[in-house]
Amino acid sequence: MFSFKREQINSVGIHDFKKSHPDRSRYVKFIIIFGTMFTILQISDLILTQYALKNPEIRELNPLYGQEWFIPLKLTMVLIIMYTMSHIPENSHRLAKNAMAGMIFMYVFINMNNLYFLLSS
DSSP states (O other), X not given: OHHHXXXXXXXXXXXXXXXXXXXXXXXXXXXXXXXXXXXXXXXXXXXXXXXXXXXXXXXXXXXXXXXXXXXXXXXXXXXXXXHHHHTSOGGGHHHHHHHHHHHHHHHHHHHHHHHHHHHHO
């Protein structure tokens, strides 16, 4: 009876993922794809903003873009998000995937907004 309880406790306890676990590997691939897409969106946002800064008639929405430390901080943010999402427990992977997809959509709309302001002026 004691061994049964111990096995039951171990089965409920923290599950240690191995690299061959299929759900974990799919989740890591999702994080890598997210990081790639998010980096591309970040760089395109920076390029649009840098182009907008060269035109004096366009007013900049974010004053931090003029700072030289902001670009590395913005690109480092991608790595920080990827690292944080890789440590999310297995039962929250679906929520983490939805959060990452939400960030992608948010940056797509930010880029569309920046492109609109750039083209309208």
